[in-house]
Amino acid sequence: MKFEIKVEKVKESRISQFDPKNIGFGKIFTDHMFVADYKNGEWTDLRIIPYGPFSLSPATSSIHYGQAIFEGMKAFASVENNIDITLFRPSENAKRLNRSAVRMAMPEIPEELFLQSLDSLLKLDRAWVPRTEGGALYIRPYMFATDDFIGVKPSENYRFAIFCCPVGPYYNKALRVKVEEDFSRAAPGGVGFTKCAGNYGAALYPTALAQKEGYDQILWTDPIEHKFVEETGTTNFFAVFENEIVTPSLTQSLLAGITRDSVISGLQHLGYTVTERPLSVQELIDRKSEIKELFITGTAATLVNLDGFGFRGTYHGIFEESKTQASKTVKQFLDDLKVCRISDPFKWVEIL
Numbered sequence: 001m002k003f004e005i006k007v008e009k010v011k012e013s014r015i016s017q018f019d020p021k022n023i024g025f026g027k028i029f030t031d032h033m034f035v036a037d038y039k040n041g042e043w044t045d046l047r048i049i050p051y052g053p054f055s056l057s058p059a060t061s062s063i064h065y066g067q068a069i070f071e072g073m074k075a076f077a078s079v080e081n082n083i084d085i086t087l088f089r090p091s092e093n094a095k096r097l098n099r100s101a102v103r104m105a106m107p108e109i110p111e112e113l114f115l116q117s118l119d120s121l122l123k124l125d126r127a128w129v130p131r132t133e134g135g136a137l138y139i140r141p142y143m144f145a146t147d148d149f150i151g152v153k154p155s156e157n158y159r160f161a162i163f164c165c166p167v168g169p170y171y172n173k174a175l176r177v178k179v180e181e182d183f184s185r186a187a188p189g190g191v192g193f194t195k196c197a198g199n200y201g202a203a204l205y206p207t208a209l210a211q212k213e214g215y216d217q218i219l220w221t222d223p224i225e226h227k228f229v230e231e232t233g234t235t236n237f238f239a240v241f242e243n244e245i246v247t248p249s250l251t252q253s254l255l256a257g258i259t260r261d262s263v264i265s266g267l268q269h270l271g272y273t274v275t276e277r278p279l280s281v282q283e284l285i286d287r288k289s290e291i292k293e294l295f296i297t298g299t300a301a302t303l304v305n306l307d308g309f310g311f312r313g314t315y316h317g318i319f320e321e322s323k324t325q326a327s328k329t330v331k332q333f334l335d336d337l338k339v340c341r342i343s344d345p346f347k348w349v350e351i352l
């Protein structure tokens, strides 16, 4: 291990207060968190401490000027050996955090530091990884600017932290999405491909309007013509036609999901044809009778079917349980990989 991480353990674990049968999402936090501070051009004071609040100056620059980025990943309990904990493609999260950091004029985190801090934190809080089917430990690495200064410029100081929460399924039904034509999530040349906090803040108002109309989520379209489907609020999008599976190609305005990439490779491994290309709303409508299923993918959501999509006041229902074979097969494949139930042809799974 290359980096020295100081560890201050909790005096008493809170795990007995945690009911694994009633987990929910994002409300319970494990005993410890990892924290590091960026000062004078280097990451210093690497520490694992009891989970708890930070004390911040009212002038903390990230609160005013938005230098705040994050990642989302999961740890699983391996079924092979109840003691093993697995991580799924953690280096991809480290790389994406650094792509976000560069675009937001923030310092990168050495990938080894990212991985070592994860490893140390998870080894300490491993008892919190749910053993329940569909349960996982959600991991939130994030970085924010900490200069105590008013003025628009890149901060000189930053904090990188990781905390974890045991989670159950994020969605438990097929979702209704609204094709969004008025608002844009991201702009060409903007920050849509990053996980910067502002992308999510900007999506809240349009999403709330769609929810008032009875939708669960927005299906964002391209910001120039609003013709091409991009992604939903926190997931990528797939359309399964009779002879091909299509997912929108990556652009600067949508997030390169790690689940998206794993689903593409997984489907291809299982013998399906997957095409990454622009996919218009009109094509979805014109070829509606050929669509077997629509589904969305993300770390938190995993793979979830869409019930259908609303477009200009018309609802296009798609979901038929009997036609959801592609998403079910690839979801099972990835779920099995993550808990070492099957051998891993991609070397994606890291065992701690």
Ligand SMILES: Cc1ncc(COP(=O)(O)O)c(C=O)c1O
Binding pocket: 072, 231, 232, 233, 234, 235, 236, 255, 256, 257, 258, 259, 260, 297, 298, 299, 300
């Ligand atoms: C906007 C957006 N799109 C897609 C995804 C899916 O990405 P991943 O599969 O890496 O979780 C996420 C989640 O991080 C997201 O926030």
